[in-house]
Amino acid sequence: MKNTIIWESPSNIALVKYWGKMGVQLPCNPSLSMSLSASVSRFELTYSPKKPGEKDLTYLFEGKENKAFEEKLSKFIDSVSNDLPCLTKYQLKISSSNTFPHSAGIASSASAMSALALCLCSMQEAIDEMEMPRDFFLQKASRIARLGSGSASRSVFGQYAIWGEMEGQTESSNYFAIPFKGTIHPTFQDLQDTILMIDSSPKKVSSTAGHELMVDHPYADARFQQARLNMVELLDVLEQGDFDKFTHIVENEALSLHGLMMSSNPSYTLLKPNTLIAIERIKNFREKTQIPLCFTLDAGPNIHLLYPKADEFIIQNFIKQELIELLEEGKYIQDGMGNGPK
Ligand code: PMV
Secondary structure (H helix, E strand, O other): OOOOOEEEEEEEEEEEEEOOOOOOOOOOOEEEEEEEEEEEEEEEEEEEEEEOOOOOOOEEEEEEOOOHHHHHHHHHHHOOOOOOOOHHOOEEEEEEOOOOOOOOOOOOOHHHHHHHHHHOOOOOOOHHHHOOHHHHHHHHHHHHHHHHOOOHHHOOOOOEEEEOEOOOOOOOOOOEEEOOOOOOOHHHHOOEEEEEEOOOOOOOOOOOHHHOOOOOOOOOOHHHEEEEEEEEHHHHHHHHHHHHHHHHHHHHHHHHHHHHHHOOOOOOOOOOHHHHHHHHHHHHHHHHHHHOOEEEEEEOHHHHHHHHOOHHHHHHHHHHHHHHHHHHOOOOOEEEEEOOOO
């Protein structure tokens, strides 16, 4: 019996943000993300029948023990054993690695939890000796990934993914993500993402704490409504190819996310002075050249620059001339839209 499973899953960048949750890891508003191509987590899982006196889980991150992450994984694996009964009978050896550095503004929880969920679902299939239809398999993996990290539910799919119930998308769900099934305009089929490393120090406030602060946030209702409207508009933009409209919505989402952090109680900010200087320069460059260039932010100070492949050369020059001095050790990571896990 084959007892080793390997999955590589990408991180994703949210274009419409998930910020605020309810119940068991369910989103307060729908979100939309683009899967990345170069920034991936690789998980290798080996399973064998449980033996008394032996550990249920042994975990290595980039070849080394990592007790904090092992504990997190162990809790997560216990929490999904009702859905994946094989987990009660087998012990696991897991090793994982990322192709991207820590705290670079790339969500490693999204890529890691989705890769792990895919491994666990494949393991259940192998033990049951029954292959599920691919759509069902991915839906299940997305649901399991969601329980590890909300945004991980979207990493199970390539290109653009929707998580959360929304108007006009009858298959959408709060429990799992779905791939965007519309016809993507060529402008958005090869979208580039250059991740500018402004600051790689660990975040002062975790995303878990940030989601919690939305519970009593004075702007919560307005925010969830704004996201619902942005979703409907942005899906239309992906089909129509209007980059100006895309920029308007995506930047509004990024700044709203950080506005929510700054106006929560207690308030906090994750942006750094250089984030704001870079944003100013990006806007000036866009106005001056009329070249399509859009920024977004995750829950951190680093900037994702989004632009069509056709403008890669000129934007790389802009980065080298005007932005590089604002970056930590001049570092940035080149990525772009990807086709999902493998
Ligand atoms: O999936 P979590 O719990 O790490 O939260 C992710 C939150 C954001 O990355 C800021 C937004 C998103 O939709 O990915």
